[in-house]
Amino acid sequence: DAKTTQPPSMDCAEGRAANLPCNHSTISGNEYVYWYRQIHSQGPQYIIHGLKNNETNEMASLIITEDRKSSTLILPHATLRDTAVYYCIVRVDGPAGNKLTFGGGTRVLVKP
Amino acid sequence: GAVVSQHPSWVICKSGTSVKIECRSLDFQATTMFWYRQFPKQSLMLMATSNEGSKATYEQGVEKDKFLINHASLTLSTLTVTSAHPEDSSFYICSARAQGVVYGYTFGSGTRLTVV
Numbered sequence: 104d105a106k107t108t109q110p111p112s113m114d115c116a117e118g119r120a121a122n123l124p125c126n127h128s129t130i131s132g133n134e135y136v137y138w139y140r141q142i143h144s145q146g147p148q149y150i151i152h153g154l155k156n157n158e159t160n161e162m163a164s165l166i167i168t169e170d171r172k173s174s175t176l177i178l179p180h181a182t183l184r185d186t187a188v189y190y191c192i193v194r195v196d197g198p199a200g201n202k203l204t205f206g207g208g209t210r211v212l213v214k215p
Numbered sequence: 216g217a218v219v220s221q222h223p224s225w226v227i228c229k230s231g232t233s234v235k236i237e238c239r240s241l242d243f244q245a246t247t248m249f250w251y252r253q254f255p256k257q258s259l260m261l262m263a264t265s266n267e268g269s270k271a272t273y274e275q276g277v278e279k280d281k282f283l284i285n286h287a288s289l290t291l292s293t294l295t296v297t298s299a300h301p302e303d304s305s306f307y308i309c310s311a312r313a314q315g316v317v318y319g320y321t322f323g324s325g326t327r328l329t330v331v
Contacts, residue, residue: 146308146322147259202249203310203320205259
């Protein structure tokens with residue numbers, strides 16, 4: 104699976120949009136981009152995933168560049184409860200045996 | 216839907232004893248479950264892939280005789296840390312993939328193991 108690069112940390116203001124970048128320049132054509140977050144001392148929580156097109160759900164939006172070498176997770180209105188470590192993962196979708204490999208993630212601190 | 220329950224949420228044990236951690240898929244069948252370990256301030260590290268009815272596949276550097284994995288049913292996988300030592304103290308997290316679920320991978324809430 105392709106490797107991802109994320110900034111180690113970032114701060115954002117409560118109520119503002121948080122834009123989290125992820126670089127995956129070696130991504131293959133059949134690899135999806137997944138985003139998970141981990142709030143302190145809990146298991147990771149799924150946020151969103153996509154292949155080529157931009158995606159939006161009730162939690163966030165995922166913007167994938169046309170060449171698919173990078174993506175941005177957007178939290179439209181950050182709240183204090185969004186403080187967490189956010190992980191960008193790329194992997195091939197397929198049989199259940201395929202595993203998720205976590206990188207360092209971005210530690211996001213939402214400030215009042 | 217797609218809930219994974221992990222038990223216990225925390226455990227303290229004496230050095231040299233064994234500890235069992237359970238991971239259950241509550242509302243779906245999981246042919247494959249994954250076990251991760253996470254040390255403070257670090258990312259999740261995959262330990263092994265657990266396949267129902269067969270032997271687990273361990274990642275490089277993980278001792279299979281120390282971390283025993285059993286996946287006897289489609290809804291239950293267990294991780295037993297044998298002869299635990301203080302350096303085994305960590306946060307252990309399981310994950311399962313539900314077939315046909317869009318987002319795929321669901322994680323348990325984790326188990327904090329402290330070996331004294």
